[in-house]
Amino acid sequence: MAVDHAAAEVDHLAAERAAARFDVEAMKIAWAGSRHAVDVADRMARLVASDPVFRKDNRTMLSRKDLFKDTLRKAAHAWKRIVELRLTEEEASLLRQYVDQPGYVDLHWGMFVPAIKGQGTEEQQKKWLPLAYKFQIIGCYAQTELGHGSNVQGLETTATFDPMTDEFVIHSPTLTSSKWWPGGLGKASTHAVVYARLITEGKDYGIHGFIVQLRSLEDHSPLPGVTLGDIGGKFGSGAYNSMDNGVLRFDHVRIPRDQMLMRLSQVTREGKYVQSDVPKQLLYGTMVYVRQSIVADASKALSRAVCIAVRYSAIRKQFGSQDGGPETQVLNYRTQQSRLFPLLASAYAFRFVGDWLNWLYTDVTQKLEVKDYSTLQEAHACTAGLKAVTTSATADAIEECRKLCGGHGYLNSSGLPELFAVYVPACTYEGDNVVLLLQVARILMKTVSQLTSGKQPVGTMAYMGKVQHLMQSKCAVKTEAFEARALRMAVNCAQNIGQASNQEEGFYERSPDLLEAAVAHIQLIIVTKFIEKVHQDIPGHGVKEQLQNLCNVYALYTLHKHLGDFLATGSLTPKQGALANEQLGKLYAQVRPNAVALVDAFNYTDHYLGSVLGRYDGNVYPALYEEAWKDPLNETVVPEGYHEYLRPLLKQQLKLSRL
Numbered sequence: 001m002a003v004d005h006a007a008a009e010v011d012h013l014a015a016e017r018a019a020a021r022f023d024v025e026a027m028k029i030a031w032a033g034s035r036h037a038v039d040v041a042d043r044m045a046r047l048v049a050s051d052p053v054f055r056k057d058n059r060t061m062l063s064r065k066d067l068f069k070d071t072l073r074k075a076a077h078a079w080k081r082i083v084e085l086r087l088t089e090e091e092a093s094l095l096r097q098y099v100d101q102p103g104y105v106d107l108h109w110g111m112f113v114p115a116i117k118g119q120g121t122e123e124q125q126k127k128w129l130p131l132a133y134k135f136q137i138i139g140c141y142a143q144t145e146l147g148h149g150s151n152v153q154g155l156e157t158t159a160t161f162d163p164m165t166d167e168f169v170i171h172s173p174t175l176t177s178s179k180w181w182p183g184g185l186g187k188a189s190t191h192a193v194v195y196a197r198l199i200t201e202g203k204d205y206g207i208h209g210f211i212v213q214l215r216s217l218e219d220h221s222p223l224p225g226v227t228l229g230d231i232g233g234k235f236g237s238g239a240y241n242s243m244d245n246g247v248l249r250f251d252h253v254r255i256p257r258d259q260m261l262m263r264l265s266q267v268t269r270e271g272k273y274v275q276s277d278v279p280k281q282l283l284y285g286t287m288v289y290v291r292q293s294i295v296a297d298a299s300k301a302l303s304r305a306v307c308i309a310v311r312y313s314a315i316r317k318q319f320g321s322q323d324g325g326p327e328t329q330v331l332n333y334r335t336q337q338s339r340l341f342p343l344l345a346s347a348y349a350f351r352f353v354g355d356w357l358n359w360l361y362t363d364v365t366q367k368l369e370v371k372d373y374s375t376l377q378e379a380h381a382c383t384a385g386l387k388a389v390t391t392s393a394t395a396d397a398i399e400e401c402r403k404l405c406g407g408h409g410y411l412n413s414s415g416l417p418e419l420f421a422v423y424v425p426a427c428t429y430e431g432d433n434v435v436l437l438l439q440v441a442r443i444l445m446k447t448v449s450q451l452t453s454g455k456q457p458v459g460t461m462a463y464m465g466k467v468q469h470l471m472q473s474k475c476a477v478k479t480e481a482f483e484a485r486a487l488r489m490a491v492n493c494a495q496n497i498g499q500a501s502n503q504e505e506g507f508y509e510r511s512p513d514l515l516e517a518a519v520a521h522i523q524l525i526i527v528t529k530f531i532e533k534v535h536q537d538i539p540g541h542g543v544k545e546q547l548q549n550l551c552n553v554y555a556l557y558t559l560h561k562h563l564g565d566f567l568a569t570g571s572l573t574p575k576q577g578a579l580a581n582e583q584l585g586k587l588y589a590q591v592r593p594n595a596v597a598l599v600d601a602f603n604y605t606d607h608y609l610g611s612v613l614g615r616y617d618g619n620v621y622p623a624l625y626e627e628a629w630k631d632p633l634n635e636t637v638v639p640e641g642y643h644e645y646l647r648p649l650l651k652q653q654l655k656l657s658r659l
């Protein structure tokens with residue numbers, strides 16, 4: 001008798017859900033942060049999913065031009081709905097998230113507005129923000145140039161003050177000074193916050209921000225002296241090609257003096273440069289803000305990939321029966337579990353560390369308002385380091401999820417290729433991950449050097465103050481081992497640098513080790529914040545236990561993956577390392593019955609997930625089959641090109657065979 005495999009697969013997810021040993025609804029709250037957060041997210045996700053304008057299943061088949069126009073249409077429609085429904089800022093931002101298509105709006109709200117808020121005076125905010133809030137202007141963040149991205153101090157664009165006219169002259173003196181990459185610049189933006197070297201009274205005062213109008217508000221044409229366009233197609237089909245990353249050159253473009261963002265420093269009518277009493281690093285404040293939001297985004301992207309891979313692994317069956325009986329769900333293979341469950345645990349880990357980072361950012365911002373700059377370094381180290389570690393891990397994890405889904409993972413309809421292509425530049429934008437980890441390493445070296453002077457490290461570096469204890473102790477398999485590993489790696493680097501002829505040379509020579517020391521420090525933060533989370537009061541049947549398991553999986557997996565560090569620094573013995581690995585295997589067995597419910601707790605709609613493999617109902621095979629027929633290649637039975645290229649070839653073969 002023919003078995004209806006499709007019906008059997010659907011039943012599988014129901015059986016998986018029934019087997020879960022915890023309250024999924026309560027876990028949704030633990031994941032989202034509150035009942036309110038679950039409800040708002042749910043409402044916005046459904047609003048987007050039910051609106052045909054937000055359809056995205058055909059995205060990878062659109063040409064670049066059509067994709068861009070589709071992005072403009074979606075952005076305009078989203079704005080219309082936001083205004084019509086009088087959505088709050090929280091609701092509007094979630095709605096944009098669920099539209100799930102990179103576009104100029106991200107940079108307008110994500111960087112242009114925050115740059116004016118952070119670096120503009122009150123007057124400048126009063127003038128520019130209402131225009132931006134109502135979309136009467138569209139803005140982008142124009143910092144990176146063709147020749148310089150990572151090295152902000154190396155930017156070449158100039159803003160020279162002309163006291164005769166009370167204007168700045170913005171100029172691109174070389175090809176390499178062309179602004180290159182800013183999202184939204186290529187086709188959509190009317191304005192930009194442009195970073196340029198401020199020159200007044202013949203002196204170069206370094207990089208400052210300026211609001212510059214680029215396009216006419218009448219017909220969108222570039223203003224005189226402005227040359228701009230899109231920089232061209234990017235990695236993957238669909239994906240980040242919806243974004244108009246742009247190029248921009250200035251030929252002596254004049255702007256009024258009051259368009260220099262003057263909260264941090266000013267130029268007077270006479271051309272005098274006046275430095276405010278705030279640290280100049282606040283110029284980098286917008287980047288700090290975006291880096292913390294990128295950490296929150298990492299858990300979103302990772303949880304999407306993991307949700308697809310877990311559900312599909314529960315559906316997919318291979319081997320296990322020689323006699324026609326049911327085959328084994330691939331989720332039951334130990335290898336599948338050991339590849340997948342650490343990623344599931346990482347999604348939760350990044351979610352909680354992202355929440356903590358958001359708290360830290362808010363706290364630092366409040367302190368800055370009362371001129372307390374004491375936590376600026378902590379904010380920089382944590383945002384830079386966590387951005388680097390979480391985005392690298394997430395990009396690798398999405399690719400691993402694709403492999404975990406076998407051949408079907410390679411299809412666009414799995415959603416994974418596009419998710420990867422959209423996500424992977426997060427390792428580069430907002431600071432190349434290596435460059436950011438070296439920033440963390442510099443702060444670690446500074447902290448180690450201050451230990452001897454008796455200065456007590458604070459915040460996430462406080463553990464370094466326990467130097468006597470951590471350098472000597474034998475550690476149990478818990479946070480202390482992570483602390484000892486991170487501290488010992490940092491101290492080793494500092495000692496090696498100390499032997500070099502000078503500090504800079506030593507830092508340069510030891511930079512590969514410094515990267516690893518920085519990663520160890522950041523992983524300690526992630527583990528610590530996860531542990532702190534599970535120590536909180538978490539309501540709901542079995543929820544705390546599940547989070548405890550995932551926390552242990554994250555910590556032990558990280559330990560297993562970096563066992564070399566733990567052994568080399570003597571933070572663990574080989575026996576402890578082996579025991580930790582044993583324990584990890586046992587934890588996977590505890591995660592297994594809960595895996596599907598743990599990804600259900602992310603509460604993603606099928607629309608947002610965008611994957612036939614990750615469908616909530618598990619009805620994978622009919623959906624895959626149906627999806628294939630939608631490909632433009634299947635619009636005709638005989639392909640275009642048959643008469644030109646296939647038929648003559650086939651006829652020729654026929655003639656040859658008759659010879």
Ligand SMILES: CCCCCCCCCC/C=C\CCCC(=O)SCCNC(=O)CCNC(=O)[C@H](O)C(C)(C)COP(=O)(O)OP(=O)(O)OC[C@H]1O[C@@H](n2cnc3c(N)ncnc32)[C@H](O)[C@@H]1OP(=O)(O)O
Nearest residue numbers: 093106110143149150151152153281284293380429430431
């Ligand atoms: C709800 C809304 C959500 C919104 C989300 C929106 C997200 C939208 C996503 C859209 C997608 C993509 C957007 C991408 C946008 C971009 O990519 S914008 C461009 C980003 N560019 C970079 O990140 C450049 C990276 N480079 C730098 O940051 C600096 O050049 C670098 C820090 C590497 C070096 O700077 P230098 O000035 O040369 O400084 P140093 O000598 O190394 O350091 C001097 C001291 O300053 C301290 N420092 C450095 N940075 C900061 C900082 N950000 N904050 C505080 N302090 C900082 C550093 O520790 C040194 O301190 P010391 O003197 O030792 O005490």
Ligand SMILES: Cc1cc2nc3c(=O)[nH]c(=O)nc-3n(C[C@H](O)[C@H](O)[C@H](O)COP(=O)(O)OP(=O)(O)OC[C@H]3O[C@@H](n4cnc5c(N)ncnc54)[C@H](O)[C@@H]3O)c2cc1C
Nearest residue numbers: 141142143144148149150181182183425428429430431434
């Ligand atoms: C999709 C996307 C969107 C973007 N959006 C914007 C935007 O809206 N606005 C904007 O201004 N910019 C934007 N950017 C630019 C982005 O911020 C830069 O690309 C990023 O900061 C990296 O700089 P870079 O390209 O100069 O890389 P490079 O610094 O040239 O990196 C090349 C290599 O050199 C290495 N390297 C560099 N410096 C060091 C060092 N000191 N020590 C060791 N290794 C080093 C890096 O690790 C990397 O391997 C965007 C980029 C992308 C990809």
